[in-house]
Amino acid sequence: MRKLLIMANWKMNKTAGEAVAFFDSLPALPAEVDTAVFAPLTALDALSKAPLAGVGLGAQNFHPAAAGAFTGEVSLAMLAPFGVRYVLTGHSERRDLFKESDAFVAEKYWAAADYGMMPVLCVGESMAIREAGGAEAHTRAQLDAVFGDMTGRVLPKEVIIAYEPIWAIGTGLTATAEDAEAMCASLRAHLADRLGKDVAAQARILYGGSVKPDNCAALFAQENIDGGLIGGASLEPASFAALVEKGCASCG
Ligand SMILES: O=C(CO)COP(=O)(O)O
Numbered sequence: 001m002r003k004l005l006i007m008a009n010w011k012m013n014k015t016a017g018e019a020v021a022f023f024d025s026l027p028a029l030p031a032e033v034d035t036a037v038f039a040p041l042t043a044l045d046a047l048s049k050a051p052l053a054g055v056g057l058g059a060q061n062f063h064p065a066a067a068g069a070f071t072g073e074v075s076l077a078m079l080a081p082f083g084v085r086y087v088l089t090g091h092s093e094r095r096d097l098f099k100e101s102d103a104f105v106a107e108k109y110w111a112a113a114d115y116g117m118m119p120v121l122c123v124g125e126s127m128a129i130r131e132a133g134g135a136e137a138h139t140r141a142q143l144d145a146v147f148g149d150m151t152g153r154v155l156p157k158e159v160i161i162a163y164e165p166i167w168a169i170g171t172g173l174t175a176t177a178e179d180a181e182a183m184c185a186s187l188r189a190h191l192a193d194r195l196g197k198d199v200a201a202q203a204r205i206l207y208g209g210s211v212k213p214d215n216c217a218a219l220f221a222q223e224n225i226d227g228g229l230i231g232g233a234s235l236e237p238a239s240f241a242a243l244v245e246k247g248c249a250s251c252g
Pocket residue numbers: 009091164168169170171172208209210211229230231232233
């Protein structure tokens with residue numbers, strides 16, 4: 001039985017002070033659900049000193065190199081002292097707006113795994129790809145870019161995938177629970193091909209894209225959906241807590 005995992009991606013929102021204020025007013029969360037927040041880099045120092053009530057800390061971005069001439073970037077070693085456990089890789093906003101290629105996403109994924117952090121690999125198709133019937137092939141190829149050649153690779157402690165259809169992100173258009181389940185089941189089957197049945201059975205596959213307290217229960221109740229990666233609805237403490245509560249209830 002995979003434990004529900006609900007992760008907040010705050011994107012470019014919240015100053016350090018606002019991030020701490022979020023946790024000041026966050027109600028106690030049920031221990032039956034794992035939670036984490038991908039905070040902006042500038043909030044990590046303050047959050048590392050604040051009580052986070054069991055919520056794990058994640059970083060939205062990093063550079064895979066250990067050090068060097070990469071103006072504006074931060075390394076994993078720079079993030080680690082703040083207690084960062086999770087890092088995002090392959091988010092569609094990084095792919096589309098900042099031109100991160102499949103190869104660069106893979107480099108980041110394995111740099112994080114090698115460093116001992118838990119990378120969350122995001123995959124997802126555009127509306128054009130979905131309408132052309134290519135959603136499964138596209139997202140499976142995104143998995144292959146990372147897991148296609150496992151020579152010399154050591155997987156992170158946990159494999160976490162976030163299926164985020166681009167057309168559902170920030171649009172209010174959520175995939176139906178059935179469509180999201182079909183995609184997550186397809187991704188899990190592909191993980192089984194690439195990484196073996198046991199790894200696939202234990203991997204947590206999250207859904208992201210306009211998840212809200214009023215639509216999360218049906219999504220989280222699906223067999224192959226093990227939680228959510230939440231943008232907009234994670235910004236308010238009450239809304240984030242409601243997602244965790246409803247998710248907890250939906251999983252019995
Ligand atoms: O991109 C997302 C999380 O990474 C989803 O964002 P929204 O929940 O705002 O659609």
